Amino acid sequence: MPTHATRSSVLFVCLGNICRSPTAEAVFRATAERAGHGSRVHVDSAGTGEWHVGNPPDWRAIAHGRRRGYDLAPLRARQVTREDFARFDWILAMDRSNLRELQALEPDGYRGHLGLFLDVAPAIGRREVPDPYDGGADGFELVLDLVEEASRALLARIVPRAG
Numbered sequence: 649m650p651t652h653a654t655r656s657s658v659l660f661v662c663l664g665n666i667c668r669s670p671t672a673e674a675v676f677r678a679t680a681e682r683a684g685h686g687s688r689v690h691v692d693s694a695g696t697g698e699w700h701v702g703n704p705p706d707w708r709a710i711a712h713g714r715r716r717g718y719d720l721a722p723l724r725a726r727q728v729t730r731e732d733f734a735r736f737d738w739i740l741a742m743d744r745s746n747l748r749e750l751q752a753l754e755p756d757g758y759r760g761h762l763g764l765f766l767d768v769a770p771a772i773g774r775r776e777v778p779d780p781y782d783g784g785a786d787g788f789e790l791v792l793d794l795v796e797e798a799s800r801a802l803l804a805r806i807v808p809r810a811g
Contacts, residue, residue, distance in 0.1 A: 656806045657690040659736040660765060661746050665695030665725035667788070668742040668777050670705040672765060672795045674718040679799040685807055692736070694728035696749040701725050706781065712788040716796075733758045738806065740765035743776040766794060769801035 660672035673693035680689045695701075704710070705720045713720045730753050732739065737760045741747035747764055754762055766775050777794050780787030 655688055655690060656738065657736045658692075658738040658740065658802070658806070659728070659732055660691075660693040660740050660742070661696060661728050661750060662693075662742040662777075663695055663746060663779065664697050664700040664781075665693055665727070666700045666703060666706045667709045667781050668779060668791055668795075669693035669695065670720050670723045670725070671709050671713055671718070671788075671791055672740075672742070672777075672799070673723065674713055674720045675792070675795045676799040676802065678718055679796070679803055683803060683807075685803065688807065689803075690736075693723070694726050694732065696728055696746055698727045701727055708780070708785070708788050709791075712785070712792060716792055728753065730755055733760070736760060738802070740768075740802075743779070765802075766798050768805055769798040771801075772797055 658676060660669040662669040670693050673691050677691045680686045703725050705723055710720045733755050739750060739760060739762045741750055741764055750762055764775050766772055766777060772794060777791055780791050
């Protein structure tokens with residue numbers, strides 16, 4: 649269901665849109681740009697909850713991302729909506745709880761891909777990106793490790809679709 653003949657769109661979703669999904673947005677965008685496909689993908693992120701809407705990502709996500717060359721600072725949290733299903737070819741949840749919330753919102757006839765982000769990279773050996781919010785630095789580094797690997801796998805899957 650590409651929204652344009654040469655472009656695919658991806659929405660990453662977590663709980664509050666301040667740690668995992670903005671990290672995935674920034675990493676995937678950078679991965680696509682570095683591969684020369686930045687113009688072929690539209691990337692965004694959202695949360696299933698509303699309590700952080702309008703806020704920047706968690707300062708720890710910003711700091712850890714910056715150390716690896718990703719800029720999360722300009723991003724702002726938003727809540728996922730039913731309209732997102734009309735705008736995105738790929739809607740990827742960070743964990744099963746987020747996926748259940750998205751499935752409850754999914755309109756009949758959605759032709760895109762709704763699933764877990766890490767399922768695009770089965771070699772990782774896990775299906776969920778753990779929430780680092782209540783933990784320490786290691787949690788944010790693990791999120792980056794998982795998201796970097798899954799982003800490469802996702803790009804390899806959607807670039808052929810994009811054109």
